[in-house]
Amino acid sequence: MTEFELPPKYITAANDLRSDTFTTPTAEMMQAALEASIGDAVYGEDVDTVRLEQTVARMAGKEAGLFCVSGTLSNQIAIRTHLMQPPYSILCDYRAHVYTHEAAGLAILSQAMVVPVVPSNGDYLTLEDIKSHYVPDDGDIHGAPTRLISLENTLHGIVYPLEELVRIKAWCMENGLKLHCDGARIWNAAAQSGVPLKQYGEIFDSISICLSKSMGAPIGSVLVGNLKFVKKATHFRKQQGGGIRQSGMMARMALVNINNDWKSQLLYSHSLAHELAEYCEAKGIPLESPADTNFVFINLKAARMDPDVLVKKGLKYNVKLMGGRVSFHYQVTRDTLEKVKLAISEAFDYAKEHPFDCNGPTQIYRSESTEVDVDGNAIREIKTYKY
Numbered sequence: 315m316t317e318f319e320l321p322p323k324y325i326t327a328a329n330d331l332r333s334d335t336f337t338t339p340t341a342e343m344m345q346a347a348l349e350a351s352i353g354d355a356v357y358g359e360d361v362d363t364v365r366l367e368q369t370v371a372r373m374a375g376k377e378a379g380l381f382c383v384s385g386t387l388s389n390q391i392a393i394r395t396h397l398m399q400p401p402y403s404i405l406c407d408y409r410a411h412v413y414t415h416e417a418a419g420l421a422i423l424s425q426a427m428v429v430p431v432v433p434s435n436g437d438y439l440t441l442e443d444i445k446s447h448y449v450p451d452d453g454d455i456h457g458a459p460t461r462l463i464s465l466e467n468t469l470h471g472i473v474y475p476l477e478e479l480v481r482i483k484a485w486c487m488e489n490g491l492k493l494h495c496d497g498a499r500i501w502n503a504a505a506q507s508g509v510p511l512k513q514y515g516e517i518f519d520s521i522s523i524c525l526s527k528s529m530g531a532p533i534g535s536v537l538v539g540n541l542k543f544v545k546k547a548t549h550f551r552k553q554q555g556g557g558i559r560q561s562g563m564m565a566r567m568a569l570v571n572i573n574n575d576w577k578s579q580l581l582y583s584h585s586l587a588h589e590l591a592e593y594c595e596a597k598g599i600p601l602e603s604p605a606d607t608n609f610v611f612i613n614l615k616a617a618r619m620d621p622d623v624l625v626k627k628g629l630k631y632n633v634k635l636m637g638g639r640v641s642f643h644y645q646v647t648r649d650t651l652e653k654v655k656l657a658i659s660e661a662f663d664y665a666k667e668h669p670f671d672c673n674g675p676t677q678i679y680r681s682e683s684t685e686v687d688v689d690g691n692a693i694r695e696i697k698t699y700k701y
């Protein structure tokens with residue numbers, strides 16, 4: 315029988331700046347899994363799964379929570395649950411994950427039109443941006459009225475200003491629109507801004523709260539909202555094949571960092587990002603977004619920098635990169651920060667001699683960007699996927 319072709323064994327995320335999704339489970343999490351409850355969570359009989367759902371819901375000031383295997387599932391069933399009578403549309407930032415990276419779930423599961431909006435300030439949607447792009451439900455049979463606004467906090471690492479969220483919420487209430495938050499990094503927003511999750515919970519009708527990014531859990535998100543919403547979302551979760559049986563092990567692993575000092579962990583990762591942003595600015599390396607939290611977005615277009623060169627320079631220093639987005643998390647070491655500074659500086663200097671014309675928004679995806687030979691040279695030609 316032929317040997318399986320297995321990927322190289324993943325050892326550590328200490329040098330992995332491709333995404334905070336690469337955080338690895340800790341020994342404490344593994345131990346917690348051994349002691350987890352073993353009930354069938356589809357029947358609501360798994361103690362640790364219910365404990366996780368109620369813990370996160372309570373932190374967000376919501377009546378109920380639903381453990382989902384991914385942030386994508388959590389977002390998509392949340393939005394579907396809010397929507398009732400098509401034709402309808404959803405308004406979001408043109409960079410929003412629910413629009414750019416969830417495989418057209420909005421079109422397929424929700425059968426919704428999407429109005430992607432470029433923020434006039436370049437960073438986050440304001441109420442004025444929303445007002446000038448939403449589709450009113452005024453009886454005009456040509457349109458698909460906006461029923462839901464989906465915001466992301468943080469988006470590209472940018473912390474949404476609380477006062478803007480409050481303005482948007484008030485307008486949504488006046489106009490009968492629902493407000494969802496893709497909270498894949500809402501822990502980062504809360505840690506950096508000092509705004510408690512509960513205050514975000516007062517603003518959003520639903521929040522998809524990821525556990526598997528900066529919070530370091532192996533999988534999952536908890537979708538929070540009122541009881542009626544979560545009951546219906548449970549229905550859509552089952553429909554989408556997201557009913558999980560003995561999920562207690564995963565729930566207990568997620569609870570470890572929730573019960574630890576997660577704010578300090580996240581603020582450590584933010585401090586690394588802030589230091590890299592300062593380094594780039596001192597070097598004249600342009601950034602695409604303010605580095606509020608754990609991401610540094612290099613403006614490849616302005617820098618005329620080839621993302622493939624940047625990734626290869628990263629490999630030279632044994633640092634994993636995917637392109638213009640440099641993603642910190644609590645398992646990244648300071649040694650990695652020093653090495654990525656060298657990689658970026660060399661890629662920037664190379665760009666001065668060999669300018670590269672990037673097209674489109676920041677490209678962060680790679681396919682084989684971390685496969686290298688013994689000399690650290692990329693084994694296969696590195697490709698770039700638009701983010």
Ligand SMILES: Cc1ncc(COP(=O)(O)O)c(C=O)c1O
Binds near residue numbers: 499534
């Ligand atoms: C902003 C954002 N939302 C949602 C998701 C989806 O989460 P998952 O990968 O668990 O589906 C991601 C990436 O993982 C993300 O970056």
Ligand SMILES: C[C@@H](O)[C@H](N)C(=O)O
Binds near residue numbers: 332334
């Ligand atoms: C891009 C997205 O799917 C992934 N969550 C990331 O941030 O790396």
